[in-house]
Amino acid sequence: MAADILIVDDEEDIRELVAGILEDEGHQPRTARNSDEALAAVESRRPQLILLDIWLQGSKLDGLQLLEAIKAQNPTVPVVMISGHGNIETAVTAIKLGAYDFIEKPFKADRLILIAERALETSRLKREVQDLRTRGGAADRIVGSSSAVGALKRIIEKLAPANSRVLISGGAGSGKELAARLIHERSGRADGPFVVLNAPAMSPDTMEAELFGVEEGPGRARRIGALEEAHGGTLYLDEVADMPRETQAKILRVLVDQNFQRVGGASRVHVDVRIISSTSQDLAEAITEGRFREDLFHRLSVVPIRVPTLAERREDIPELVQYFMERTAANMGVAPRRIGGDAMAVLQSHDWPGNIRQLRNNVERLMILALGDPNAEISAAMLPAEVGALVPAVPSGIGGEKLLGLPLREAREAFERDYLIAQLNRFGGNISRTAEFIGMERSALHRKLKSLGVES
Numbered sequence: 001m002a003a004d005i006l007i008v009d010d011e012e013d014i015r016e017l018v019a020g021i022l023e024d025e026g027h028q029p030r031t032a033r034n035s036d037e038a039l040a041a042v043e044s045r046r047p048q049l050i051l052l053d054i055w056l057q058g059s060k061l062d063g064l065q066l067l068e069a070i071k072a073q074n075p076t077v078p079v080v081m082i083s084g085h086g087n088i089e090t091a092v093t094a095i096k097l098g099a100y101d102f103i104e105k106p107f108k109a110d111r112l113i114l115i116a117e118r119a120l121e122t123s124r125l126k127r128e129v130q131d132l133r134t135r136g137g138a139a140d141r142i143v144g145s146s147s148a149v150g151a152l153k154r155i156i157e158k159l160a161p162a163n164s165r166v167l168i169s170g171g172a173g174s175g176k177e178l179a180a181r182l183i184h185e186r187s188g189r190a191d192g193p194f195v196v197l198n199a200p201a202m203s204p205d206t207m208e209a210e211l212f213g214v215e216e217g218p219g220r221a222r223r224i225g226a227l228e229e230a231h232g233g234t235l236y237l238d239e240v241a242d243m244p245r246e247t248q249a250k251i252l253r254v255l256v257d258q259n260f261q262r263v264g265g266a267s268r269v270h271v272d273v274r275i276i277s278s279t280s281q282d283l284a285e286a287i288t289e290g291r292f293r294e295d296l297f298h299r300l301s302v303v304p305i306r307v308p309t310l311a312e313r314r315e316d317i318p319e320l321v322q323y324f325m326e327r328t329a330a331n332m333g334v335a336p337r338r339i340g341g342d343a344m345a346v347l348q349s350h351d352w353p354g355n356i357r358q359l360r361n362n363v364e365r366l367m368i369l370a371l372g373d374p375n376a377e378i379s380a381a382m383l384p385a386e387v388g389a390l391v392p393a394v395p396s397g398i399g400g401e402k403l404l405g406l407p408l409r410e411a412r413e414a415f416e417r418d419y420l421i422a423q424l425n426r427f428g429g430n431i432s433r434t435a436e437f438i439g440m441e442r443s444a445l446h447r448k449l450k451s452l453g454v455e456s
C-alpha cells in the first residue's frame with residue numbers, strides 16, 4: 001500500500017535521494033526544507049510517516065523541537081530521525097521524545113526501506129490493536145451457511161477490491177458494520193485505517209468537527225477529523241440518514257471534489273478515502289420526506305447491498321448461538337454450556353427485531369445465568385420472558401379455552417397447522433430439514449401441509 005511519507009531535510013540531495021528510494025518502493029513522498037514547511041505539510045494532511053533530519057540548518061525550529069511540535073499535535077504519527085554520524089546521543093534524546101527510530105547518515109537504501117516499512121507496519125499494528133480493543137475481542141467473521149448469507153459473502157468478495165462506494169442497508173444489529181469491515185479487509189486498503197463515524201451517537205453540532213476536524217484558532221483546539229483519520233483507508237458512515245442536511249451537503253462536496261475544509265479552516269485538505277455508508281431506514285422514504293438528499297444518495301449508493309435480517313435466516317441461528325456461546329465462554333475463561341433442544345427451538349422461532357446483536361446479548365446473558373453449574377443445560381425456561389412470549393410458535397393461541405372449545409379433530413388440525421408453520425419458519429422453509437426434525441417423511445409432510453392448507 002502506497003504510504004504518504006513526509007521527508008524533512010535541509011539538504012536538497014538528501015531529500016531527493018530519500019524521495020527517489022521511497023518512490024521506487026511505491027510510496028508517495030512529500031518533502032519539506034525547514035520546520036515551517038514541515039508544519040504546513042503536516043497541517044495540510046497528516047502523513048503516515050515522517051522522516052526528520054535532526055540538524056535543520058536555517059530553520060526556525062531544529063529537528064528535536066520540530067519533533068516535539070509534531071508529536072504534540074499528532075502523537076500517533078511515527079517519526080524516524082535522520083541523524084548525522086556521531087549524533088547518537090541526540091538521536092537517543094529523540095527516541096525519548098517519541099521518535100520511532102533513527103537512521104544514521106550516510107545510509108544504504110535497503111536500510112532506509114527497512115526502517116520505513118517497520119515504522120509503517122508498527123503504526124498499522126498499533127491501530128489494529130486499538131481497533132480490536134475497542135471492539136472488545138477477537139476479529140469477527142460472518143457466521144452462517146444459509147443461502148441469504150452465502151449471497152452476501154459472495155457479493156462482498158466481488159465488490160471489495162473495487163474502490164467503489166457502497167451503501168449497506170439492513171435492520172439494526174443485522175451486521176452492517178461487520179459487512180463494511182469485511183469489505184475493507186478484503187480490499188487493497190486493508191493496511192489502511194477503518195474509521196467509523198456513528199451519526200446517531202453524535203449531536204448534530206459536533207458532527208462536522210468529528211467528520212472534518214477543526215483548525216486551530218482563537219478558543220479552538222486543533223483536531224483531526226474522521227475523513228483525515230481514514231486517509232488511505234475506509235470511512236464507515238453509520239446511519240447516514242441521521243446526519244443533518246447541512247452536513248449532507250458538505251459530504252456531497254467531499255465526494256465530488258475529493259477534498260474538504262476543516263471547521264474554521266481556510267485551506268482545503270485532500271484525502272484518498274473509500275466511503276462505505278449504512279442505513280437501517282428506508283432512504284427512499286427519507287428522500288420523499290426531504291430528510292435526505294437524493295443527489296447524495298446516488299453518490300453514496302454506487303453499489304447498494306442489503307444485509308438480511310435474522311428472521312430471514314433462521315437456519316443460521318444454531319450456528320450463531322454456538323459461535324457466540326464459544327466466544328463468550330472463551331472471554332470468561334470457562335467451558336461453553338450446552339443448550340437444550342427446547343431453548344434452541346425458542347431461539348430459532350423468535351422474531352429478533354434487534355437481529356444478531358440481540359441474539360448475541362441473549363446468549364451472553366444465558367451463559368452468565370448458567371455459570372454456577374458447568375454441567376447445566378440451558379433450558380427454554382431460562383430465556384427472558386420477552387423472547388419466549390414473542391415466539392410465534394402458536395399464533396392462533398392454541399391452549400386454554402380456545403382449544404377446549406373445539407372438537408378433537410379440529411383442535412388437532414389447528415395445533416398441527418400452527419406447529420408445522422412454526423417449524424417450517426424455523427428451518428427457513430426447508431421441507432427436508434423440517435421433515436427430518438419432526439420425524440416425518442418428506443413426501444408425507446408435503447401431503448400433510450397440503451391437506452391443512454399451508455403454503456410451502
Ligand SMILES: Nc1ncnc2c1ncn2[C@@H]1O[C@H](COP(=O)(O)OP(=O)(O)OP(=O)(O)O)[C@@H](O)[C@H]1O
Binds near residue numbers: 141142144356
Ligand atoms: N453473520 C454474523 N456472524 C457473526 N457475528 C455477527 C454477524 N453479523 C453480525 N454479527 C455481530 O453482531 C453484532 C452487531 O453487528 P453490527 O454492529 O455489524 O450491526 P449493524 O447492522 O451495523 O448495527 P447498527 O444498525 O446498530 O449499527 C456485532 O457484534 C457483530 O460482530
